[in-house]
Amino acid sequence: MEQVIIIKVGGNIIDDEQQLTAFLQAFAHIAEKKILVHGGGKLATQLAAQLQIPQQMIDGRRITDAATLKIVSMVYAGHINKNIVARLQSLQCNAIGLTGADGNLIQAHQRIHPTIDYGFVGDIDSVNTALLQQLLNANFSIVVAPITHNTQAQLLNTNADTIAQEIATALAKHYGVSLIYLFEKAGVLMDVHNDDSIIASITPQQFAQLKAQGIIADGMLPKLENAFSALQKGVQRVIIGKANVLPELLNGTSGTTLTSGT
Amino acid sequence: MEQVIIIKVGGNIIDDEQQLTAFLQAFAHIAEKKILVHGGGKLATQLAAQLQIPQQMIDGRRITDAATLKIVSMVYAGHINKNIVARLQSLQCNAIGLTGADGNLIQAHQRIHPTIDYGFVGDIDSVNTALLQQLLNANFSIVVAPITHNTQAQLLNTNADTIAQEIATALAKHYGVSLIYLFEKAGVLMDVHNDDSIIASITPQQFAQLKAQGIIADGMLPKLENAFSALQKGVQRVIIGKANVLPELLNGTSGTTLTSGT
Numbered sequence: 001m002e003q004v005i006i007i008k009v010g011g012n013i014i015d016d017e018q019q020l021t022a023f024l025q026a027f028a029h030i031a032e033k034k035i036l037v038h039g040g041g042k043l044a045t046q047l048a049a050q051l052q053i054p055q056q057m058i059d060g061r062r063i064t065d066a067a068t069l070k071i072v073s074m075v076y077a078g079h080i081n082k083n084i085v086a087r088l089q090s091l092q093c094n095a096i097g098l099t100g101a102d103g104n105l106i107q108a109h110q111r112i113h114p115t116i117d118y119g120f121v122g123d124i125d126s127v128n129t130a131l132l133q134q135l136l137n138a139n140f141s142i143v144v145a146p147i148t149h150n151t152q153a154q155l156l157n158t159n160a161d162t163i164a165q166e167i168a169t170a171l172a173k174h175y176g177v178s179l180i181y182l183f184e185k186a187g188v189l190m191d192v193h194n195d196d197s198i199i200a201s202i203t204p205q206q207f208a209q210l211k212a213q214g215i216i217a218d219g220m221l222p223k224l225e226n227a228f229s230a231l232q233k234g235v236q237r238v239i240i241g242k243a244n245v246l247p248e249l250l251n252g253t254s255g256t257t258l259t260s261g262t
Numbered sequence: 263m264e265q266v267i268i269i270k271v272g273g274n275i276i277d278d279e280q281q282l283t284a285f286l287q288a289f290a291h292i293a294e295k296k297i298l299v300h301g302g303g304k305l306a307t308q309l310a311a312q313l314q315i316p317q318q319m320i321d322g323r324r325i326t327d328a329a330t331l332k333i334v335s336m337v338y339a340g341h342i343n344k345n346i347v348a349r350l351q352s353l354q355c356n357a358i359g360l361t362g363a364d365g366n367l368i369q370a371h372q373r374i375h376p377t378i379d380y381g382f383v384g385d386i387d388s389v390n391t392a393l394l395q396q397l398l399n400a401n402f403s404i405v406v407a408p409i410t411h412n413t414q415a416q417l418l419n420t421n422a423d424t425i426a427q428e429i430a431t432a433l434a435k436h437y438g439v440s441l442i443y444l445f446e447k448a449g450v451l452m453d454v455h456n457d458d459s460i461i462a463s464i465t466p467q468q469f470a471q472l473k474a475q476g477i478i479a480d481g482m483l484p485k486l487e488n489a490f491s492a493l494q495k496g497v498q499r500v501i502i503g504k505a506n507v508l509p510e511l512l513n514g515t516s517g518t519t520l521t522s523g524t
Contacts, residue, residue: 051312070341078340079332082409082417086363090415096365101348103358103402134400140365147344153352155344 003032004136004175005250008164009182011041013243014080023182024084026246028091033136033175035167036095037144038084039160044068044075064119064157072157073147081145088141096140100148101155103131106163108148108156122148122156124163127170136175161223165230172234178250179235181223182243187256188224190215198241198254203261204228224258231260265294266398266437267512270426271444273303275505276342285444286346288508290353295398295437297429298357299406300346301422306330306337326381326419334419335409343407350403358402362410363417365393368425370410370418384410384418386425389432398437423485427492434496440512441497443485444505449518450486452477460503460516465523466490486520493522 007027013019027036044062048055048071056063064072081097088095100106100122108122135142144167146160161181168179187198188210202210207224210216216224227238241248241255248254269289275281289298306324310317310333318325326334343359350357362368362384370384397404406429408422423443430441449460450472464472469486472478478486489500503510503517510516 073344074336074340076340077344078336078338082335082339082361082363085361086411086417087415089363089366089411089413094365095363096360097363098358099344099347101344101351101357101359103356104351138396149348149351151351153345153349155348 001176004171005030005032005034005178006164006168007180008037008160010039012184013182014038014041019243023243024087025091028088028093035142037160037164038080039146040076044072047071047075058116064121069120069155069157073155077145077147081143084143093141094139095143097143099145104128105131106148107151108158109150120156122158124166127166129170132171133174165226168230168235169233177235178237179230180239180249183240187241199256201257203259205261227258263438266433267292267294267296267440268426268430269442270299270422272301274446275444276300276303281505285505286349287353290350290355297404299422299426300342301408302338306334309333309337320378326383331382331417331419335417339407339409343405346405355403356401357405359405361407366390367393368410369413370420371412382418384420386428389428391432394433395436427488430492430497431495439497440499441492442501442511445502449503461518463519465521467523489520
C-alpha cells in the first residue's frame with residue numbers, strides 16, 4: 001500500500017522562525033506523499049489585540065464571533081498558509097495551500113453545544129477523499145489551514161488536530177497512513193519532567209495500563225484517546241514527538257509511536 | 263477549441279455586498295471553464311489604517327513594505343479569496359482558491375525601478391499553464407488572489423489586471439479565451455459622462471482612430487493597450503463592462519468587445 005505522511009504542526013513551531021525553517025526543510029525532504037496541517041499560533045491573538053477585538057478561550061478553543069472569524073481566516077488561510085507554501089516551493093516541494101472550502105475539501109457544521117455559544121467554530125462532517133487523492137497523485141504536497149466551511153457559504157474555524165485526524169482516517173482506506181503530531185515534548189513521557197523518559201511505543205493495552213497508573217493524564221489523555229481512535233479507523237501509526245527530529249520520528253528512533261498492537 | 267472565460271473583478275464589486283452577491287451568482291452559472299481573478303478593494307487600506315501602518319500609492323500601485331505585504335496576504339489570500347470560494351461552493355460551483363505560490367501557479371520577480379522602491383511588488387515572469395489545465399480539466403473553477411511568489415520563498419503583491427491578462431495569454435494556446443474586465447463603467451464610452459454611449463466593439467484600427475480623436479484617453483488608455491496586446495498574443499476577445507450584466511457581456515449584447523479585427 002502506498003504511504004501517506006500527515007503532519008500536524010502547531011503554534012509552538014509556527015511562532016518560532018528557527019524551528020519553522022528547520023521543520024519545513026525536513027518536511028520538504030520527505031519522499032512519500034505528504035500533507036501538512038497547520039494551526040495558528042499566537043499571530044491571531046496578537047492581531048485581535050492590535051484591533052482591540054476581545055478574545056475568549058474555553059478549554060483551549062477560541063470563541064469565534066464574526067470579527068474573530070475574519071481574523072483567523074486572514075491569519076491562518078492568508079498569512080501563515082501562503083508563507084508556508086512559498087517556503088516549501090523554494091525548497092523544491094510542490095506545495096498547494098487549501099482551506100476546507102477549496103474544492104469542498106472539508107465540510108463541517110457550526111458547533112452545537114448545550115450551554116456555550118462557540119460562534120463560527122466548525123465540527124467536521126466529511127473529508128473530500130477524492131480531491132486529496134487527485135492532488136496527492138499529481139504529486140502535490142497539500143498544506144491545510146484550519147478553516148472549513150458548511151457548504152452554505154459560511155467559513156468555520158476548526159481545530160487543526162481534528163482536521164489532521166479526520167484527513168488521516170479518510171485516507172486510511174486508500175493508503176498506509178502515518179499521522180504525526182509535532183509537540184513541545186519529545187513524546188509521551190514516563191516522567192513529565194524528564195525529556196529522556198520517552199515511551200517508545202504504546203499499544204491500546206499498554207495505554208490502558210498507563211492510564212490506570214496515572215502516568216498519562218491531563219492534556220495528553222484526550223490527544224491519545226483521539227490517536228487510538230484513528231488507529232481503530234485504519235490509520236497505521238500515530239507518532240508524537242518534537243519537530244526538530246522529524247526524520248527520527250518517521251523511522252521510529254525518536255518520539256512515541258502508537259500502534260493498534262495487532 | 264474549448265472555451266475558457268477569465269474574469270477580473272476589482273474593489274468596486276468586492277466592496278459592495280449586493281453587487282458581489284449578484285456577480286458570484288452569475289459567475290457560478292457560467293457553463294464554460296472559468297477563472298476568477300480578484301483584486302483587493304478597500305479592505306487592505308482599512309486594515310492598514312486600523313493597524314496604523316502608513317500606506318503609499320504611486321500611480322495606483324501600493325508601495326508594499328513587509329508590514330503591508332502581510333496585510334495584503336491576509337486580506338487578499340485569506341479573507342477575500344476564501345469567502346469568495348465558500349460562496350461559490352454554496353452556489354454549486356466547485357471553486358478552488360489559489361495564490362501564485364500554490365502549485366507554483368505564477369512566478370514573479372520583485373519590481374526593479376530606476377527611482378521608486380515598490381517593495382514587495384511582483385512583476386510576472388511565467389504562468390504554470392499545465393497546472394491551470396489540470397485544474398480546469400478536473401472541472402474546478404479557479405479563484406486567483408493577487409499574490410505571487412519569486413520561487414525563493416518571497417510572496418509578492420501583484421496587480422490583478424496583469425494576472426488576468428497573463429493567465430489569458432498563457433491559456434490562449436490551448437483554449438479559446440475570453441478575458442472580461444468588470445468595471446464601474448458600462449464599457450468604453452464615446453462620451454465619458456453618458457453610460458448609454460457604449461462603443462459595442464473596437465478593432466485595433468478603430469482603437470487607433472479613437473485615440474487620435476482623443477475619445478479614449480487617461481486611465482482607459484493603458485487598459486486598452488494591454489487588452490490589444492492580449493489579443494495579439496492569441497486571446498480571442500476582451501470584454502469590458504459592468505458586473506451586473508455579466509450574461510449580456512458574454513453574449514455580446516452589453517459592454518465593449520475588443521477583437522483583433524481579423
